[in-house]
Amino acid sequence: MPLLRNARLVLPDAVVDNGRLGVDGEWITAIGADDDGDAVPHAETLDLAGHWVVPGFVDMHVHGGGGASYTGGQPDQAHRAFEFHRTHGTTTSIASTVATAVDELERVVCGLSELVEDGLLTGIHLEGPFISAARCGAHDPALLRTPEAGVLRRLLDQGRGAIRMVTVAPELDGGVRAVRQLVDAGVIAALGHTDASYEQARAAIDAGVTVATHLFNAMRGLHHRDPGPVVAALESDEVTVELINDGLHLHDAVARMVFRAAGPHRVALITDSLSTTGAGDGDYRLGPLAVRVVDGVARLVDSDTIAGSTLTMDAALRRAVTVGGIPIEQACRAASTTPAKVLGLGHLVGSLAVGKRADLVVLDADLRVAAVMVAGHWVSRPRWL
Ligand SMILES: [Zn+2]
Secondary structure (H helix, E strand, O other): OEEEEEEEEEOOOOEEEEEEEEEEOOEEEEEEEHHHOOOOOOOEEEEOOOOEEEEOEEEEEEOEEOOEEOOOOOHHHHHHHHHHHHHOOEEEEEEEOOOOOHHHHHHHHHHHHHHHHOOOOOEEEEEOOOOOHHHOOOOOHHHOOOOOHHHHHHHHHHHOOOEEEEEEOOOOOOHHHHHHHHHHOOOEEEEOOEOOOHHHHHHHHHHOOOEEOOOOOOEOOOEOOEOHHHHHHHOOOOOEEEEEOOOOOOOHHHHHHHHHHHOHHHEEEEOOEOOOOOOOOEEEEEOOEEEEEEOOEEEEOOOOOEOOEOOOHHHHHHHHHHOOOOOHHHHHHHHHHHHHHHOOOOOOOOOOOOOOEOOEEEEOOOOOEEEEEEOOEEEEOOOOO
16 A cells, blocks of 8 residues: 655646655555645555656557557567557557558457457557548558448457547548447547548538547648638537647647647547657568658658657657646646546546546656556556655
């Protein structure tokens, strides 16, 4: 029953300096200021020496990391990718696929769904093949297709409830119908990799879209006479917008503008990270495509297109605060609370509160990860703690 004291606790709407947090088993059982007095004896009291304690990060869009990938559905690869991101503070992950032939995607979904049942992953996000060739980014245009009801049904059946989100370009034939099919099946419909007009995006949101997949990236741009999906998403209270906040995919001023326009309760920081993350520069595969990483930037070998990211959630949070000027409690909301809520997990994870699972990250004064706790157990912990 550890008691963390002398911590800077980041709560959903406030920071508590000289805070303390009690853990019993898997759960957070007490939160307060150090001078509140301690009614409950704790077996182990740990002095955090003024370090930040923030909720474990929830990454709702990640393809891999640490040299391993989720996109093939192999358990050993998935465990390595998960463990890599966990050292960077991600305690809840949705595994994202890439566009591939439907038979192959069924096999991937089947493999990943077993990892969801085992509790390693929280769900699967199908990114492709139901996306626009005009905005395919790092997905192979030859493998894209329209979202026919039967194909979508087959994939959802194969997932046995593990598919939590599907990205669709709503302007495709059957796109809006597919949004309705997803919503009826209890799956999050995300709009992305899309060339939709503002009106087409609005129709998709009216049909049930609640997430915009990496806002701005791989979608029609924002123009004052052609506002496109960006404005449709930003002005819709029911839509949460994903941001790849690495300073490459978005200018820091744009990320700041999105926090102001949507509010942190509608922004989800994601990594969209590939196996290349944390594995150094070199040549890699993203599904069927060849990717080269130079100076930490992943691009398709055959073009100049940025291919996913080499971002980790701690780096996304750090950049939001130190470069973007976003208050830390807002940045933590976007890294944990908001994605947890979108995924229907807000009762369990995503914030530091009594009754929530003790998933937390200890950050130093420079917002670098010092320790990670999952369900009350330290998975990494420095000697001083
Ligand atoms: Zn992605």
